[in-house]
Amino acid sequence: MEENLMLSNYGVTLHRLTHDKIEMLRQWRNDPKIQQYMFYKEYITPEMQERWFASLDPHCDYYYIIEYKGKEVGCVNIRAIDWETKTGEPGIFIYDDDCLNSDVGARANLCLKDFIWNELKLETLTIEVVRTNKRALKINRALGYHEIPLQPGDPEDKVRMIMTREDALKPNKLFDRLRKIFNQ
Amino acid sequence: MELNDFVAHFAEQFEDTDTTNFTGETDFRDNDEWSSLIGLSIIAMVDEVYDVVLKGDDIKNSKIIKDVYDIVCSRL
Numbered sequence: 031m032e033e034n035l036m037l038s039n040y041g042v043t044l045h046r047l048t049h050d051k052i053e054m055l056r057q058w059r060n061d062p063k064i065q066q067y068m069f070y071k072e073y074i075t076p077e078m079q080e081r082w083f084a085s086l087d088p089h090c091d092y093y094y095i096i097e098y099k100g101k102e103v104g105c106v107n108i109r110a111i112d113w114e115t116k117t118g119e120p121g122i123f124i125y126d127d128d129c130l131n132s133d134v135g136a137r138a139n140l141c142l143k144d145f146i147w148n149e150l151k152l153e154t155l156t157i158e159v160v161r162t163n164k165r166a167l168k169i170n171r172a173l174g175y176h177e178i179p180l181q182p183g184d185p186e187d188k189v190r191m192i193m194t195r196e197d198a199l200k201p202n203k204l205f206d207r208l209r210k211i212f213n214q
Numbered sequence: 215m216e217l218n219d220f221v222a223h224f225a226e227q228f229e230d231t232d233t234t235n236f237t238g239e240t241d242f243r244d245n246d247e248w249s250s251l252i253g254l255s256i257i258a259m260v261d262e263v264y265d266v267v268l269k270g271d272d273i274k275n276s277k278i279i280k281d282v283y284d285i286v287c288s289r290l
Contacts, residue, residue, distance in 0.1 A: 131250045133257065133270035165249040172251055207258040214267050 034092065037145050040137040040212035044094035044106060051095055052083045055105060058125040067123070067163045069188070089113075092145075096124070096138045103129045106138045108146055108155075116153040120146065131165075137212050139173065140205065147198055159189045173205065174198055215264065215290065220283045223263055227255040238280035260286055 037044040047055065056079040058064055065071055074082075086093070090111040096104040103126035111118040120142065124135050146152050157175060159166050167189060175191035184190070217238050224242070225233035231247045242248065253273045260268050260282075266289045268282070276282045 128274070131248075131253065132274055133250065133254055135250055136254055165251065168249065169251045204255060204258050207261060208254060211257060211261050211267055 034145065034149070037094065037141055039141045039144060040209070041098065042134065042137045042141055043097040044138065044141055045097060047083075047093035047095060047105075049083060051102075052079050054102070055079070055093075055095070058105065058123070061125065064123050064125060067160050067166065069158065069160065069185075090118075092150075094138075094142070096134065098126075098129060098134050098137070101126060103134060104138065106142050108142060108150070108152075111150070111152065116151070118146065118150070118152050118155055120155055120157060133208075133212070135169075136205070136208060140209055140212065143198065147195060153195050155193045157191045159191060161187045161189050172202075174200065174202060215283075215287060217280065217283055220286070221279055223259055224256060224279050224282070227252050227259060236279065238278065238283060240279050241277055242279055242282075243277075256282065264290065266290060 035046045045051075053076065056074050056076065059068070060074055090113070091107070091109045092111075093105060093107040093109070095102050096106055104122065104124035106120070106122040108118045108120045122135060122139060122142075124130050124132075124138075126134075129135075146155065155175075156178075157170060159170060161167075170191055173193070174197045175193045176197070178190050178192050180188060180190055221236050221238055221240075225236045228245070228247055231245045253270065256273060257268045257270070260266050264286050266286050268285065272285050273282065276285065
C-alpha cells in the first residue's frame with residue numbers, strides 16, 4: 031500500500047493504514063460507541079482483523095488514520111472502488127472523545143473528498159447509514175448525499191445514500207465556507 | 215454587537231428545537247438536536263456575519279451561548 035500514503039489539508043493529516051495500526055483500529059472498532067453505528071456488530075478478533083487487512087486491495091481500498099493536532103483520532107476511508115463504474119464507498123468514524131461532535135470529522139471528510147474527486151476522479155459515492163444514526167444522516171444530507179431506495183434484502187434499519195460528482199460540484203454554502211475557514 | 219442579535223443568529227442554526235426561550239445563558243448542548251453539524255453551522259455563521267474565525271475548540275470549550283459570544287467579541 032505505497033500509493034497516496036499521506037493526505038494533508040484543512041488542518042488534518044490522513045495516514046494510509048499500515049499493518050502496525052490495525053490493532054489500534056480493531057480496538058476502536060470494537061468499542062461500543064463505534065460498534066453501535068456499524069452494521070457488523072460482532073466482536074472482531076485479532077485474527078479476523080489480520081484477515082480483513084490482508085484482503086484489502088491497495089488500488090480499491092484506501093483506509094486512513096486521521097491525525098489531528100498530533101493525535102490519532104479516527105479513521106476515514108474510501109473502499110470497494112469499482113474502476114469500471116468509478117464508484118466507491120466512503121466511511122468515517124471519530125474515536126477520540128475530544129474530537130467527537132467537533133469539526134474534526136468535517137475536516138477529514140473534506141480532505142478525503144478532495145482526494146476522491148480530484149485524484150481518484152470517481153463519479154459516484156454510495157454510503158449506507160444506520161437509520162437510527164440521525165446525526166450521520168443529517169450531516170450526509172448537508173454534504174450533498176441523497177437517499178435512494180433500499181435494495182431487496184436490505185435490513186429495515188439501513189438507509190442507502192448516493193452522491194454524484196455533479197452533486198459534489200454544486201455550490202454548498204456551508205461546506206464551501208468551512209473549506210475556507212479550515213485553511214486559515 | 216448585541217447579545218440578543220447573536221442569540222438569534224445562533225438559534226437559526228437549529229431546525230427541530232424550540233429556540234424561543236434561547237438566551238445568552240442557554241446551555242446550547244442541552245437539547246436532542248445538538249450535533250457537530252450545528253457546531254459547523256455556527257462556525258460558518260460567525261464567519262459570514264461577524265467575519266470572525268472560530269475553531270472547533272472554541273465551541274467545545276463553551277457551555278452557554280454567551281461563552282461563544284464573548285469569544286467572538288474578543289476577536290472583533
